[in-house]
Amino acid sequence: MATELLYLDDFDVLTAPATVTAVTVLEDGRLDVVLDRTCFYPRGGGQDWDTGTIRGGHAAFRVEEVRLDEHGVVHHLGAGEAWKESAGGEATLEGAAVVLEVDADRxxxxxxxxxxxxxxxxxxxxxxxxxxxxxxxxxxxxxxxxxxxxxxxxxxxxxxxxxxxxxxxxxxxxxxxxxxxxxxxxxxxxxxxxxxxxxxxxxxxxxxxxxxxxxxxxxxxxxxxxxxxxxxxxxxxxxxxxxxxxxxxxxx
Ligand SMILES: [Zn+2]
CATH class of the missing domain: 3.30.980.10 (Threonyl-trna Synthetase; Chain A, domain 2)
Known part of the structure; x- marks a missing residue:
């Protein structure tokens, strides 16, 4: 399902609650986190992606790269070791309530x-x-x-x-x-x-x-x-x- 793009309605939304819908471990070891909604801008239209943090549970997931795929799904990519360990495995993060924080300066x-x-x-x-x-x-x-x-x-x-x-x-x-x-x-x-x-x-x-x-x-x-x-x-x-x-x- 396409990710709801919160930045379309509001120029200034840098933080928002969201729900994790999928977490995948990529070949390079990074995590690919998909949410129901996002305020992270993925690279596109000549504008670079946002970086920032997704907070949930006891640890933070550092978003290093953001991509939009052809189905309208936004992929938040990052290392996420602490997040994986805190949650006891990536699968348990699905359905978790998280808070998104975009790096404001970038x-x-x-x-x-x-x-x-x-x-x-x-x-x-x-x-x-x-x-x-x-x-x-x-x-x-x-x-x-x-x-x-x-x-x-x-x-x-x-x-x-x-x-x-x-x-x-x-x-x-x-x-x-x-x-x-x-x-x-x-x-x-x-x-x-x-x-x-x-x-x-x-x-x-x-x-x-x-x-x-x-x-x-x-x-x-x-x-x-x-x-x-x-x-x-x-x-x-x-x-x-x-x-x-x-x-x-x-x-x-
Ligand atoms: Zn433009």
């Missing part, structure tokens, strides 16, 4: 980086650059948004204009809103709707700046001002693809 960094990518998109839209969003990465060691389309004019000039526009957007500040809606309705709010969004359930958009919808399941800042200083160190354009690298103050 989540905050990933969230700021991820939202920064959408703010670059919003700046590109406001500047009316003739680009279609492509892949993106929001990792501390690698943050960029790629677009199909060439740079109109001088690269340095466009780089400066984007940097000024993102500063303007962040300086103005604005609260982000969550909306659930059928994929067919997303075009009303979103400039670009990818064609690989699941259509058998309501999907989520996040509305930046009251006007700029992004179909996205990641975690986002509540207010764009939380991103802080966002710079554009480099733009590279090759064979019709333009890569805009960005950096967020105190992160990268």
């Amino acid at each position: 989540r905050a960094v990933n969230t700021r980086l991820h939202s920064a990518g959408h703010i670059v998109d919003l700046a590109v839209e406001r500047l009316e650059l003739p680009w279609v969003p492509g892949k993106s990465a929001h990792y501390p060691h690698m943050s960029f948004v790629e677009y199909t389309g060439d740079v109109p004019g001088e690269v340095e000039d466009v780089r400066q204009r984007i940097e000024q526009e993102v500063a303007q957007i962040i300086g103005e500040g604005s609260r982000n809103e969550i909306r659930f809606m059928p994929v067919a309705d997303m075009g009303e709010y979103c400039r670009h709707v990818p064609d690989n969004i699941p259509t058998n359930k309501p999907a989520r958009i996040v509305l930046y700046n009251q006007t700029f919808g992004v179909p996205c399941g990641g975690t986002h800042v509540r207010d764009v001002a939380e991103v802080g200083t966002l710079s554009i160190p480099k733009i590279k354009s090759k064979k019709g693809v333009t890569k805009v690298s960005y950096a967020v103050e105190d992160v990268n």
